[in-house]
Amino acid sequence: MDLTLKVWRQKNAKDKGHFETYKVKDISPDSxxxxxxxxxxxxxxxxxxxxxxxxxxCKSSGPVAxxxxxxxxxxxxxxxxxxxxxxxxxxxxxxxxxHMRKFKDGDTITIEPWRSAAFPVVKDLVVNRGAFxxxxxAGGFVSVNTGGIPDANAIPIPKENADExxxxxxxxxxxxxxxxxxNGSAMLFVSARVSSLALLPQGKIEAARRAxxxxxxxxxxxxxxxxxxxxxxxxCPKSISVxxxxxxxxxxxKAKLKD
Amino acid sequence: xxxxxxSKIPEGPLAEKWTKHKANIRVVSxxxxxxxxxxxxxxxxxxxxxxxxxxELGYNVKVFCISDSPRRAHSIAAQGGINAAKNYPNDNxxxxxxxxxxxxGGDYRSREANVYRLAEVSGLIIDQCVAQGVPFAREYxxxxxxxxxGGAQVSRTFxxxxxxxxxxxxxxxxxxxxxxxxxxxxxxxRHEMLDVVLINGEAKGIIARNLETGEVERHGAHAVVIATGxxxxxxxxxxxxMNSNGSAAWQCFKKGAFFANPCFAQIHPTCxxxxxxxxxxxxLMSESLRNDGRIWVPKKKEDVEKIRKKQIKPSQIAEEDRxxxxxxxxxxxxxxxxxxVASRAAKERCDAGFGVNETGLAVFLDFKTAIERLxxxxxxxxxxxxxxMYEKITDVNPYEEPMMIYPAIHYTMGGIWVDxxxxxxxxxxxxxxxxxxxxxxxxxxxxxALMQGLADGYFVLPYTxxxxxxxxIQVPKTNxxxxxxxxxxxxxxxxxxxxxxxxxxxxxxSFHKKLGHIMWDYVGMSRNEEGLKKAIKMIQELKVEFWKDxxxxxxxxxxxxxxxxxxxxADFLEIGELMAxxxxxxxxxxxxxxxxxxxxxxGETKRDDDNFMYVSAWEYKGESSEPExxxxxxxxEYIKLATRNYKD
Numbered sequence: 067m068d069l070t071l072k073v074w075r076q077k078n079a080k081d082k083g084h085f086e087t088y089k090v091k092d093i094s095p096d097s098x099x100x101x102x103x104x105x106x107x108x109x110x111x112x113x114x115x116x117x118x119x120x121x122x123x124c125k126s127s128g129p130v131a132x133x134x135x136x137x138x139x140x141x142x143x144x145x146x147x148x149x150x151x152x153x154x155x156x157x158x159x160x161x162x163x164x165h166m167r168k169f170k171d172g173d174t175i176t177i178e179p180w181r182s183a184a185f186p187v188v189k190d191l192v193v194n195r196g197a198f199x200x201x202x203x204a205g206g207f208v209s210v211n212t213g214g215i216p217d218a219n220a221i222p223i224p225k226e227n228a229d230e231x232x233x234x235x236x237x238x239x240x241x242x243x244x245x246x247x248x249n250g251s252a253m254l255f256v257s258a259r260v261s262s263l264a265l266l267p268q269g270k271i272e273a274a275r276r277a278x279x280x281x282x283x284x285x286x287x288x289x290x291x292x293x294x295x296x297x298x299x300x301x302c303p304k305s306i307s308v309x310x311x312x313x314x315x316x317x318x319x320k321a322k323l324k325d
Numbered sequence: 326x327x328x329x330x331x332s333k334i335p336e337g338p339l340a341e342k343w344t345k346h347k348a349n350i351r352v353v354s355x356x357x358x359x360x361x362x363x364x365x366x367x368x369x370x371x372x373x374x375x376x377x378x379x380x381e382l383g384y385n386v387k388v389f390c391i392s393d394s395p396r397r398a399h400s401i402a403a404q405g406g407i408n409a410a411k412n413y414p415n416d417n418x419x420x421x422x423x424x425x426x427x428x429x430g431g432d433y434r435s436r437e438a439n440v441y442r443l444a445e446v447s448g449l450i451i452d453q454c455v456a457q458g459v460p461f462a463r464e465y466x467x468x469x470x471x472x473x474x475g476g477a478q479v480s481r482t483f484x485x486x487x488x489x490x491x492x493x494x495x496x497x498x499x500x501x502x503x504x505x506x507x508x509x510x511x512x513x514x515r516h517e518m519l520d521v522v523l524i525n526g527e528a529k530g531i532i533a534r535n536l537e538t539g540e541v542e543r544h545g546a547h548a549v550v551i552a553t554g555x556x557x558x559x560x561x562x563x564x565x566x567m568n569s570n571g572s573a574a575w576q577c578f579k580k581g582a583f584f585a586n587p588c589f590a591q592i593h594p595t596c597x598x599x600x601x602x603x604x605x606x607x608x609l610m611s612e613s614l615r616n617d618g619r620i621w622v623p624k625k626k627e628d629v630e631k632i633r634k635k636q637i638k639p640s641q642i643a644e645e646d647r648x649x650x651x652x653x654x655x656x657x658x659x660x661x662x663x664x665x666v667a668s669r670a671a672k673e674r675c676d677a678g679f680g681v682n683e684t685g686l687a688v689f690l691d692f693k694t695a696i697e698r699l700x701x702x703x704x705x706x707x708x709x710x711x712x713x714m715y716e717k718i719t720d721v722n723p724y725e726e727p728m729m730i731y732p733a734i735h736y737t738m739g740g741i742w743v744d745x746x747x748x749x750x751x752x753x754x755x756x757x758x759x760x761x762x763x764x765x766x767x768x769x770x771x772x773x774a775l776m777q778g779l780a781d782g783y784f785v786l787p788y789t790x791x792x793x794x795x796x797x798i799q800v801p802k803t804n805x806x807x808x809x810x811x812x813x814x815x816x817x818x819x820x821x822x823x824x825x826x827x828x829x830x831x832x833x834x835s836f837h838k839k840l841g842h843i844m845w846d847y848v849g850m851s852r853n854e855e856g857l858k859k860a861i862k863m864i865q866e867l868k869v870e871f872w873k874d875x876x877x878x879x880x881x882x883x884x885x886x887x888x889x890x891x892x893x894x895a896d897f898l899e900i901g902e903l904m905a906x907x908x909x910x911x912x913x914x915x916x917x918x919x920x921x922x923x924x925x926x927x928g929e930t931k932r933d934d935d936n937f938m939y940v941s942a943w944e945y946k947g948e949s950s951e952p953e954x955x956x957x958x959x960x961x962e963y964i965k966l967a968t969r970n971y972k973d
Contacts, residue, residue: 222467
């Protein structure tokens, strides 16, 4: 497949940024989107070795920086905004699991970073998602130390609850929910953690405190409020349900009522 | 044996060693813990669990990871499960049985005492994870579910769908986050350790590069813990994450830490086959699939041809024309033989011309029988996400047609040599998880990597490191202006400047791919003397070429992924050579290491216990000298050595 790529280039957080246009050739439909990006970068590196103009009158800024790691759809590192959608046109996949067979020969593809006030651009397509870590540090845990723990089977947990907890725990922390939300809200991300723990007896003990502290931290870090449009659920590579947002709201209200 | 290779295995009966050892080692009082600093490099299961546990104990911990968040570490990708000798299913499992299976699975090349301790603490890990809110799979009665895994005849594997590694890591990461919030741990994401700093022969800190700014930083401590995983990416194509690398461990080696059993690399039998030259990485399909999936190739070559040409679908091949070769060769374990055995059997069939895709390098993993027996719904509940992932990648629906799989590099059993306390040959330098060599011998059993990472981080290191630190309570904080730091920092800066100055004609990846081909062809699933000698020569030549002709774009003072890669590949070139050297030395077949010269008539591995029942521990002797081999003899007091038998 031959493709035209419009790629966001930004030297660092302070730079204004701009699009550059590149062409790539002979891409296998079985390649993943990130393998296509590898090929683009090899091409841009080759150009650095012996300079040729990319498009007439336009010189590229070297290889494109993009985050990626496991390439198995689980680490949550990859974060490309492709043709106006986080992780591109396929559903229920991260960018690394998006394959080129989802595109047509001759297509033009626009590639941008996550755009959200809470995720500043580091370089090109790479953003800083440290805000997610900070939200989880505010309460996304069960306060137990290592050791001195009762036997794992001491507390039976209904299978349905464990399963639903697992549904929420499948969140990979990629940030697609924030990137797609008009308000840049992190409600789906926060609710996934709150809900996953609130469904288990181990997590219930601190449920109120957790919900309150995580929501407060989310607000403090500049994430917007929920739009109720469910775009986050649509774009979530792990199909995390907005039902978890409802549970977060319940936990949050319960906590507030106690205040 | 080198005087440095003292394994410090406690005296006494096997089952009492760890308890006695804990009673004998020193502890640090809470008031003194506050004065001590520990650096943990890496935030996978080992690093995150260690950093969190050490923070809880009251030490001052600094934790470093190369990703934007500790949660991205590659432990997250482990799918199938974690072993523990809980005996919940009442199928006669025990600490001893898990210990025995692990030693046998490792083909009698690991230490009895270490492995017994691992089995002993395995149950505590499950308790800990449940308390953290890890949503393990459960039965309708509310209790935990188990499944079986390769190399075992009991069901002792706990799991959270096909995302067990993710859930365990999120548990450890949550514990870590709690300590970060409490201030006992300081987190340094997007930081890569580039060197370990020694003062008077002890590890006193690290040099790290801030990957966002390029700044080279100095960090001091009273002890340094390496938890940076394995070096499987030396093969370019592997199931490891793209950023996984062996550099931190390699810098330790170059500073004097011995490197053990480098040639023991695990080839995982169930990966999605290579699609072509544009491939960047291989995807694993969990070993748990072998619980219900049956592995086969056609019996007749003409059927193979038709499948390759897509004239018929695999599902159209009649039952009697299928060769379920694992069930045929290993009736007792069938599709659940250990990974090395399953991998070699696949290679054997493909080499014989029965590979089922265009490249001839694939076999089938078929769920037809299981779907007939259990129904599609049950299979979906067990493996739904794996089936979906397979379909996304290959465009084939595995509920209808069998999956295609082929072996790929997955894990490295070798690593930094450590004693029973997980301390390396450098005082104050520890290595845990996949980064060390200690528990898996020549082959690791499925669902045991998660067990080892968490055992080391939660329940072993927090005890053993106290024994060392107890002697440091009077030692002030490390002075990062010490000449040793100046020297280390200068060496790193020079190395980086050198890489930029080459301005050669070839990209970093092109060298990495070449190295990968050499490794796979000569140091892969099957090795021989001639090939290994050739590989050593080729890698040395490639290394010279790399330092003459690599092109690294950009500059140091920025986010520069090409520079990061260049630093890693420079080390991979040296790690690859040591792997080949170790494989050449080990003239026996054992676990994942298969020397063609040493095989039985029916192609099984032939160990040589008389001559090779040792850990090979390599010592760095400088750029221009060959590394020196030291041998730590292995003693089996409780287990009778036997030829691994999975046939009956």
